[in-house]
Amino acid sequence: MAMLDEAIVDVVPQSSSRRVSWQKRLTALIDAVVEAMSRHQGLALVSFGSVPTSHNAMLIVERVIALLKEGGLEDTTISWAVDLLYLYLTAVAAERSAYNDKASLGQTEAGNVRKVREHFESLSAEKYPMIVGLGEHLMSGSGEKRASWGLKVLLNGIIHTPAG
Template identity: 30%
Template sequence: MTAKREPISRRERPAKPALTRWGIVDAAVRVMRSEGLEKVTMRRLAQELDTGPASLYVYVANTAELHAAVLDALLGEVELSTDRPGTGWREDLVAVLTSYTRLLFEHPQLARSALVARPSGANYLDLVERLLLLLSRSGAPREQVAWGVDSLLQYATATAAEHATQEHEPMSQGDWDALTRAAHGVDEAGHPMIKAHLPTLLSGTQDARLSWGLNVVINGIIHTPVPDTTG
């Protein structure tokens, strides 16, 4: 005769860990890595954490804030300690921004989200602090350094979003191939400047263009005064 199973009391079940903002963001990062950023929703996280969606809003206001927090968590992987023998502030600045851009390359959906996300966590503040320090070593006025960091991050983020899309979406590669064919097939009479600048117009590796573009922005920051806003 089979022994009768003893019912398990609900009181004997282990208590669920208390919800925290850190725990919610950590779960969001796990879901993003395994399922993609589009799955990082309050409902999906509620399932992951065995709770109700309403409970999460106590810690995170909305999905946009959640995505910004995920971005901030990943920014902890950016290489900030770039001081190396024989390198100057410019090389170190480009190295930090390249590390940031490559991080976004690995997460194409997050790269696009980062164009509008406004992270404000510790990792983002550490990144901004490092960029300000390195850019200030150029000797540029404080106002240009302060405004310049925003331009550097915008350029790096937009570059990551563009290239991440091209590398992870087949249709984007098809669009690029079509543009390449169209550019090389233009009539010189109608588009003389395009014809004159080929093949350089479409040449260069991703890393080379990124480094060059960052230096263009840096040079602009150093040599472009901030307009007077006191009037």
């Protein structure tokens, strides 16, 4: 965990300026942590199954809690949301790290998407009617756009689904 803590040392919690919404500041913080964790091969995987207790991880958790409190969420929801958000950012960082590894081997996102698209196009509509029916929609949007959308969905769900 020491290497993970070192990787996130440069993640500076965003200012508490209320000129920018708490959701945008939280999104920026999560994006910065994902970026830091995904720079090193396999590092994000270290976080799975662990509660973030290192110094720098705790500073990030502290900031996440403060932002969720600013959003008016109650304490149990905040507590559960921290767990869910940390799981989310760890998963996104692990996936991004895997794509970074592929890129270092000369594989591009466009090339990988093309192979999957070709595979989907070769599927039998009788056997896989839903996949074939969605076709291009399954392949639409960059990984970055999908991650951004995913975080918005997660935050909206947290806001509108009190825990407990």
